[in-house]
Amino acid sequence: MKNVPPGLQTIRGVMGVCHLLVDGEGDAVLLDTGLVGEPAQIRWRLRQRGLGPENVKAILLTHGHVDHAGNVAWAKAWTGAPVYAHPAEQAHVDGTYPYTGINRWCGRLERVARAAFRVGQPAPIDVALADGDELPFWGGLRVVHLPGHTVGHCGFYSVRHDLLFSGDLFASYFFNTHIPPAILNSRPELIPASLEKARQLNPRLMVPQHYDVLDGLLHRRRFDRMLARMARRRQKVWPV
Numbered sequence: 661m662k663n664v665p666p667g668l669q670t671i672r673g674v675m676g677v678c679h680l681l682v683d684g685e686g687d688a689v690l691l692d693t694g695l696v697g698e699p700a701q702i703r704w705r706l707r708q709r710g711l712g713p714e715n716v717k718a719i720l721l722t723h724g725h726v727d728h729a730g731n732v733a734w735a736k737a738w739t740g741a742p743v744y745a746h747p748a749e750q751a752h753v754d755g756t757y758p759y760t761g762i763n764r765w766c767g768r769l770e771r772v773a774r775a776a777f778r779v780g781q782p783a784p785i786d787v788a789l790a791d792g793d794e795l796p797f798w799g800g801l802r803v804v805h806l807p808g809h810t811v812g813h814c815g816f817y818s819v820r821h822d823l824l825f826s827g828d829l830f831a832s833y834f835f836n837t838h839i840p841p842a843i844l845n846s847r848p849e850l851i852p853a854s855l856e857k858a859r860q861l862n863p864r865l866m867v868p869q870h871y872d873v874l875d876g877l878l879h880r881r882r883f884d885r886m887l888a889r890m891a892r893r894r895q896k897v898w899p900v
């Protein structure tokens with residue numbers, strides 16, 4: 661764990677990572693709720709800090725795919741905290757999103773995961789997020805709408821720590837830093853503008869929800885390298 665502020669806790673599941681953000685007063689926020697294995701870890705991480713479910717003040721969702729929102733109904737029942745997400749994610753959370761084209765594969769995979777892991781019970785979004793909303797958690801988090809992967813996909817930017825939680829805008833691994841594969845993206849045509857929006861925000865640190873090691877500077881560097889690589893490829897395909 662490097663180049664991240666104190667109070668940022670990794671909850672590593674079978675597919676991705678969700679995060680527990682704890683501030684100096686002992687208030688905690690869950691950033692995504694994971695797929696399988698996360699509830700035990702969330703309980704344990706809170707207990708390690710002498711905290712309990714009553715300290716969790718909010719459940720923030722980057723988007724409603726089942727590997728991010730699979731345990732949202734459990735998290736809500738256990739903590740009593742409200743769920744914050746973009747309203748377009750409600751259908752994903754409930755498993756009723758009308759996938760089309762190649763994106764249907766995403767819905768099929770989600771159905772398998774829901775059945776196999778008994779997750780994905782519907783849960784209403786309590787607070788509808790919009791781009792630019794300022795949330796009073798973890799010293800302040802700004803909602804950054806980054807559509808493309810899903811319509812309501814959002815990142816969360818901490819001004820205090822100059823850190824962007826970028827959700828599934830990209831996945832960051834040693835051998836492979838990439839935007840999500842085509843089958844997982846509902847509105848792929850919106851992804852370039854969202855990548856550019858994150859680049860212009862220019863956060864010092866980035867933390868996605870799928871990665872190998874927790875290092876905010878490293879993920880930012882990989883993001884820049886990925887953009888450079890994508891720009892080179894575009895030039896090759898469409899020479900100007």
Ligand SMILES: [Zn+2]
Pocket residue numbers: 723725809828844
């Ligand atoms: Zn996703």
Ligand SMILES: [Zn+2]
Pocket residue numbers: 676725727728828869870
């Ligand atoms: Zn994901």
